[in-house]
Amino acid sequence: MTLLAHAIAASPPAEVSPEGVRGRPLAWSETGGLGLWSTEWAPDIKLERPDALEHHRLVERICAAQPCLPVRFGTAFATSDEARASLDKRAAGLRAALARVAGKSELALTLLWREPSATPNIASAAGPGRQYMESRRAEFAARESRRARAESMVESVIAELAIERQLVWHETCTSDSVAVSLAVLVPTEQASERKAQLEQIATGFPDVIPVLNGPWPPYTFARTE
Amino acid sequence: MKELTPEDTSLLELVDRLLNKGVVLAGEATISVAGVDLIYLGLNVVLAAVETIEKAQERRAS
Numbered sequence: 001m002t003l004l005a006h007a008i009a010a011s012p013p014a015e016v017s018p019e020g021v022r023g024r025p026l027a028w029s030e031t032g033g034l035g036l037w038s039t040e041w042a043p044d045i046k047l048e049r050p051d052a053l054e055h056h057r058l059v060e061r062i063c064a065a066q067p068c069l070p071v072r073f074g075t076a077f078a079t080s081d082e083a084r085a086s087l088d089k090r091a092a093g094l095r096a097a098l099a100r101v102a103g104k105s106e107l108a109l110t111l112l113w114r115e116p117s118a119t120p121n122i123a124s125a126a127g128p129g130r131q132y133m134e135s136r137r138a139e140f141a142a143r144e145s146r147r148a149r150a151e152s153m154v155e156s157v158i159a160e161l162a163i164e165r166q167l168v169w170h171e172t173c174t175s176d177s178v179a180v181s182l183a184v185l186v187p188t189e190q191a192s193e194r195k196a197q198l199e200q201i202a203t204g205f206p207d208v209i210p211v212l213n214g215p216w217p218p219y220t221f222a223r224t225e
Numbered sequence: 226m227k228e229l230t231p232e233d234t235s236l237l238e239l240v241d242r243l244l245n246k247g248v249v250l251a252g253e254a255t256i257s258v259a260g261v262d263l264i265y266l267g268l269n270v271v272l273a274a275v276e277t278i279e280k281a282q283e284r285r286a287s
Contacts, residue, residue, distance in 0.1 A: 052243050055243065056239060056243055072246070108238050
């Protein structure tokens with residue numbers, strides 16, 4: 001039997017439905033005041049796409065019942081002893097991370113550029129070498145200008161939300177379409193209010209389309225480093 | 226190239242969290258997903274979602 005890991009929580013385990021992924025039994029492996037929620041899996045059963053979303057729904061269910069740290073999808077242990085040994089190995093970090101996310105949820109904001117990046121128009125009179133260099137320079141300038149704009153939007157969001165920086169994670173310009181990908185850790189009972197606030201701030205940016213998601217379990221803030 | 230829609234973006238953000246965020250436990254074994262490397266799962270899920278969205282749009286149009 002394999003254990004497909006979902007979330008880590010402090011003991012005692014909350015009362016949750018005993019059904020794991022694909023209706024298989026949900027297991028609790030405990031050691032030193034910490035426990036791992038996982039589905040009893042069989043090594044020969046391959047994970048499919050819907051299992052990833054079912055893992056998400058399961059983590060949501062566990063996090064609604066007790067503070068928990070989501071485990072990266074696809075993590076498995078051959079035995080319960082192996083799972084417990086893994087928890088023991090980083091127990092201090094896991095306890096600190098659990099304390100950091102207890103009672104909090106994650107909101108996700110993605111800002112998509114409304115217009116594609118403008119293609120630089122280089123004068124055709126220039127020689128091919130110069131045209132190439134000018135074109136590269138214009139592309140670099142355009143990219144840097146977009147990055148600066150994206151960073152300025154992040155700063156506006158942080159300032160207007162009046163939130164500590166350590167509760168915000170972000171990346172900018174991760175693809176041609178994405179200006180900002182940002183996550184905020186907020187108290188769960190204020191999640192709706194904070195989401196509305198985030199939406200109001202984001203719709204004030206004329207050059208991007210905001211996409212808001214959550215509240216989700218605190219995936220982004222579950223790091224133990 | 227297909228541009229990202231808000232629907233694609235939501236799914237992509239979620240899948241990114243499932244596969245790239247969360248606690249990484251020591252001594253883990255990563256299960257392959259139906260023989261597909263996990264790193265490609267996100268893209269496959271998004272492509273599947275795009276197909277679903279397009280089919281739903283076609284149904285609404287007909």
